[in-house]
Amino acid sequence: MGVDDNFMEESSWETGLALWQSPPEAIGFQWEFVREVVEGRFSEALRRLKHKVVERILEGSVSSFEEDGDELEHCFLASVVLLRMFQRDNICGPSLTEDELAGLEANTRFEPKDDELDVDGEIFGRSVRHTNLLLAIRRVLVENERKLSQRFWSATLWSARAGRTHQDVLTGPSPTLKSEVQGAYTSALKSSETRKNPILGGLVHIEMALASNSFLDSSTNEKHLKFAMDTLHTKIELSGALGVRTKWQKEAKANLVAQVLQEGEEIERNLSIPTQCKRPRNIPLEDTDVLGFTKLSTDQKPDNERTTPTVMDHFLLSAKAESVAANLPSGQLTTEEIRPYLNRVLDGCEESTPPLVLGKVLLFRTRGELGKGRYAERSMKQVEELVDYYKQGNPIDDCGRLIGLEASGYPAMWKLQKEFAILLGTIGLVKAASEIFEGLGLWDEVIDCQRLMGNEQRARVLIEKRLDEEGERPWLLAAMGEVTRDEKWYVKAWEVSKGRYAKAMRLLGRLLISKNENQRAVSALEDALKINFLYPDAWFLLAHAAQKCGDIEKYASSLTTAVQLDGSNAEAWNNLGSAQLQLGKPQAAVTALQQAAKLRRESWRVWENLLLASIAANAVRQMIQAMDALQEIRGREGVSAEGISAAIVEIERLGESGEDDDGRQTADLARRLLNVLGRASALVSTEPAVWNAYARLHELGGDHGMVLENRKKEMRSVLARASQNYASDLQLFEIVARAAMNLGYSAIREGSEDAKLSALLQVNSIVTASETNFADTDYFRDLKKVADQLSATEDS
Incomplete structure (x- = not known):
């Protein structure tokens, strides 16, 4: 499984391991080791290492490794193998074989405590397997990163990957892991090896971008996606093409398409996927009318567009789709913007498509089809296929699944099963969904399902049974609170976790708001956010409670944090604009309300708020924009005499300044306002402010007859x-x-x-x-x- 011979011959064995690639001929201990693990022969690779080293790692005793000699190298190599084994068992499949498990269990002398892998109040998925491996990996790659990195340049990269994997099996984003993972990736990108190898550099930038998405860090995500494209001399952009989506459609319509463009000198070397590695099946749509894809009727392409995307192009396309999904509000417009990236991967699906990228793209497509009746059967079959794909294959033939695992953003298996259960619930199979949620230990979802079935008491019985079997676990106590709506359970969950289970306080805060006990809600939510601030919904709730308490400063600051974490929440932006206006900061209000208007263009209330803020800030361009939108949405009810009067006053002020720039700006604004007045006069011919503004605009032009x-x-x-x-x-x-x-x-x-x-x-x-x-x-x-x-x- 290699790229071209020269690529690996010119690279170090660490680069081969980082890229999960090996040359046709492995010479020397390290290269032989790399080849064995890349080909999926994990047990053989571990047997190549010193037995005592592997044993001590699995026992959790790693502090005594010497900083030089074979022991440190074997410790590093063993940890990489164990990380890949854990990932294969919990993320991409196939699960570990009996032989692989036998070798591990013979050496394992410890099991992690229940909360040893919990971070910032986030617990690991209850169905995650072999958590002792993850803890052992962390003790080597993360806790000893500095010692390892003094000898191995790729230690920081593997530390980042270990932290990212830890995040992948948690129930929510962790600020601690965010700092840990982004810091390690930053160090890895500074390495000379990463800088001189564009494939490696591009891959690490994509990994950093996707990791940042996991931590709700959209600016870092966008920055590193751009760096990845620059490093790989590639540009991905949207364009238009004619095509059809139904079997009987005669006239082709305009469709968005994603283009993969070569920018500058082409990078000849690339990753390769083993030919025997199977990919998840793309389930076709069985429908009498709809094709299930876009059939383009034109084949015109730019000269620099790649006909066949490379492996790295597929990673970029998938990462771009995830970036759009994360940074825009859910809805049909976002689905349409994601679709071109998915289509480009699916259209070019062949040997260059990484298996997990294809799986992620099919999952994205399914999410976009949720709630659409004619797609329901395909959606269910597609997610079921992805769940089954995990179980299929064997470690040797399907070793290619691990190539670029972190750059694919493929979800952990328990999260994929959760999506399958959600899909079952949306099509009415609530009982089946509840059984899956119960198996995954997702009690909030179990409660929701039982409520839908009118059997909430059964959820309580199930949770009480688990409490009897497992003892007082914070997540079970909080689930009892959800069933009973009794705050004592949330308080008890908080106490049992020694003030670490933040979800208990988030749920308590929501309950107290529903009871109109807003001051207590503020306290509960602030306790939760001190543990884990990466929850925009909790900041939004805190803002609501603070407003009810009359604390406008806290109302505004909470909303500011909410929109920093989730810039797609139009309601939060709108409320932030209102708060800034109350605080006497009209320009800040305009900025916030412009964001709200971008996200919710159809809401006349948002545009009305923007108009009021713009008048207060003397922001004439935004006044005109808001008035134009209000007239389009509300018709005659959208004509604002106050807005028209304020706009003409500001235009007159600019016209009187005598500055050249102001003169040009005045002419442009006058033209825009005339367009608004034209529509306003057609809607309401008896509004004096319209004719007053017309007259004053003509005065600026010196046309006394029109005045x-x-x-x-x-x-x-x-x-x-x-x-x-x-x-x-x-x-x-x-x-x-x-x-x-x-x-x-x-x-x-x-x-x-x-x-x-x-x-x-x-x-x-x-x-x-x-x-x-x-x-x-x-x-x-x-x-x-x-x-x-x-x-x-x-x-x-």
Whole structure:
């Protein structure tokens, strides 16, 4: 199982081990060892090492290894093999054979304590097997990383992979493991070996990107995906192509497609997958209408597009799909953006496709098809196929599954089984789903299933039975709290865990909010978040409770953390904008609400909040954007007189500055506002603010004729709204007087006799009607002056 001979001949055995590749001919102890493990012969590889070294690792006694000599090397090599054995047994399959287990169990002298692998209140999946291996691996590769890295450059890489595997079998993200894993990957990327080998460098960047996704770190994910593409001289981008999705579709429609483009000099060397390694089956869609894929009708491609993606291209495509899924809100638009990356892998599925990448892509496709009736049968069969794939094959023929395991992002088997159970639940097979959840020890999901079946009491019986058998475990006590809705169980779970089981406090906080005990909820949630802050939903709940308590500072800071962890939560962004506005930070509110609007473009409430914040911040461009969206969504109800007035004031201010940049900006903003006014006038022809804004925009352009026309419309609109009531209502009179004065001055500037006469008649009629009640007001006196000026200019 090798890449080209020169590639491995020029590389160190550590590079071969890191890439899980070996040359056709292995010369020397290390290369022979690499070849054995890469070919799946783990037991043989371990027997090649010193028996006492392996025994001491499995006993958990590693502190006494010498820093030089064979012992340290054998310790390092044995730990890598044990890590791959644990991964094969719990992630990709096939499970460890009896012979492999016999060799391990003969040497194992310890079992980890129940909470020894728990981190930051996150517990490992109850169905994870051979946890003693993971603990032994951690004691060597993670706890002794510094000692090992002084001699082996790849020690930091394997330390990162061990930490990543630990995270993969936990129930949630761990801040401690985030720091550990990202730190180790950063060190590995600084190695000269990683820098000089583009395949290795690209692979490690992809691993770092996917690991960062596990820890809700979207910025690091995007950064290292870009680094990976740069390192591999590859660019992946979306384009358009015509195609059909149904069997009877005659006219091809535009579809998104993913293109793999060569950027710069091509990297000839690449990873290879053993030809005998089987891949999971792609279940076809059996439907009379829908194809189940996109059949493109055009074959036009850029000159630098790769016809056949390489192994590394497949890793990049899968990682890109995961990045989109992690950083955008779930929904049909996100599914459509992910689809092109999946299609590119599935279209080019051949010997260059890593088995686990194909499995991950098929899993992504299934997630996108959830809830769609015609896809239900395929979805169920596809996930069932992936679960069965784990059990199929043998360690030798299917050793290629481990190539790029960390770069595939393939889930642990218990998480895949969880997805299968969720799928069964969505199609109505709730009992079957509940049985799988019970086997996995996922009690929250068991409770949900039993509630759906109207049999919540059975969930309580099951949990009580487990408590009798296993004793007071925090997760079981918290599950009792979920069944009984009694807070004492959450408190007990917290106490039994010695204040480490953060989930108990998160659940208690949610219960207290439902009881409107918000101050206590704040305390419970803060206790949980001190242990593990990587839960955006808990920050959102904390923000809600803080707002109810009147603590706006905490409300805003909690929402800030929530959106930093999960930038796809539109409601959190919207609430953050509202909080910033309450704190007197309108520009920060605009920034937050723009993010909310990107994620929830159809929500008029978000756009209305953005308009209010923009007015407060004098952000005219955002005012216009919000008004345009509101009119499109709400029609006549979306026309905002306040927004139009604020926008024109700000445009006038920019126009008066005299700066060249402001002048260009004024012209652009005026054009955009005219578009908004055009739609507004068509929707509500009697809104005075629309005609007032039109007139003022034309004033900026010096078109006095158009100014006068719009002042006339403004006057008619004001009178239509005020009727005859302005003669007795001071507030209405002031509005009418302002419009009449605007009309009079516009007529004087326009200069024609007809315009001045018409304006004079209008002003005089208002003067006559209002003189009895408002003759002693400033507005009346100013209006009388305008009438006098009109008379004077007409006489002259």
